[in-house]
Amino acid sequence: MKWMSRFSSLVVGFVAITALTLTGCGTSQTAMGDSDEHSEVDHDDHGDEHVHGEWWCVEHGVPEEVCARCDSSLIADFKAADDWCEDHNRPDSQCFVCTPELFDKFAARYKAKYGEDPPKPEELAKDGDS
Incomplete structure (x- = not known):
């Protein structure tokens, strides 16, 4: 069970970093x-x-x-x-x-x-x- 928790944390971290990279750290187009x-x-x-x-x-x-x-x-x-x-x-x-x-x-x-x-x-x- 501990490995699933660590794996989930890594996945969430990866998704967050990817999302920030693709959106320019949340800066709107305007x-x-x-x-x-x-x-x-x-x-x-x-x-x-x-x-x-x-x-x-x-x-x-x-x-x-x-x-x-x-x-x-x-x-x-x-x-x-x-x-x-x-x-x-x-x-x-x-x-x-x-x-x-x-x-x-x-x-x-x-x-x-x-x-x-x-x-x-x-x-x-x-x-x-x-």
Whole structure:
């Protein structure tokens, strides 16, 4: 009977790992940027293209799944969590204008995934940090 319990645990573990691998650790297609809203190309104030649907929001320096500046549906949750910079109309936790060192937290995630530093978002690049 003990071997059946161990075998069942192994099977359950294998199924869970397989399911997480196939679903991207539970990230929804919308969070991954695969919705129609995110697959479009936007133009910023300078006419540059910003392609939604990638893992990283190059324009704003955060993963697309948490970029409230690209996905306005996220704003209410950030405001409800009292994570909002009224001065710059973005989450406090992503306000590189008020706290430029916040970018380092997001940059570390990018570097862990790609092995290189991410491109600087526009508001940091303007300061000559590019």
